[in-house]
Amino acid sequence: MNKKVFLITGASTGIGEATARRAIEAGYKVALAARSTQKLEQLVASFGCDKALAITCNVAEWQSQKEMVEKTLNHFGKIDVVFANAGFSKGSSFYGGEDKPDEWREMVMVNVFGAAVTARLTLPELVKNGGHFLVTGSVVGRVTSIRNLYSATKWAVTGMAQAIRNEMVGTGIRVTLIEPGIVDTPFWDQLQKPASTELLPDDIARAVMFAVSQPPHVDVNDILIRPTGQPH
DSSP states (O other), X not given: OOOOEEEEESOSSHHHHHHHHHHHHTTOEEEEEESOHHHHHHHHHHHOTTTEEEEEOOTTSHHHHHHHHHHHHHHHSOOOEEEEOOOOOSOOOSSSSOOOHHHHHHHHIIIIIIHHHHHHHHHHHHHHHTOEEEEEOOGGGTSOOSSXXXXXXXXXXXXXXXXXXXXXXXXXXXXXXXXXXXXXXXGGTTSOOOSSOOBOXXXXXXXXXXXXXXXXXXXXXXXEEOOTTOOO
């Protein structure tokens, strides 16, 4: 059985939760990080304490992520796969409507700074095991969106993934950018969801596990996955 350790941020709901379930099925032990302690503890109870660890973490804070890595290493002894999945949008147009500077700041800190910190703090551990780093971008990290600042944060994640991949050449580290289209997750709770077919969180989780399950010499750089009929 695979005894590798899979660390996931944004793990309490949606894509993160679905990926945790798939990772458990594949034999991984999972470290689940998010701000929602109660939801994480419920997940761990369903998986079993021998297989999963709940870590309360705010990815926008360096110290919180540092403690996340330390707790994972103290509990499991290593980290083999990291999925920097935490992110959100509350709407972010540059013109019109109400000014929301605090929401803008939080979104940049979670989506951009948070993903960068996850990479910075976990890559030294991944190098030890020839590990795999994955990060959640978006289809709007390729095309512009009416939620323009959110789109800009995901363009930043696209560039980040490419930069990390270039930097890790020669280390054996694989880097995969996951770019979902519209997915039926709590992400849309405060946004107007476009009228189209939706992907399920498990659809993205299966794509993540596809990338992770490839032989060590195969690096799936980028997975862009839209629901059938999504126009952009």
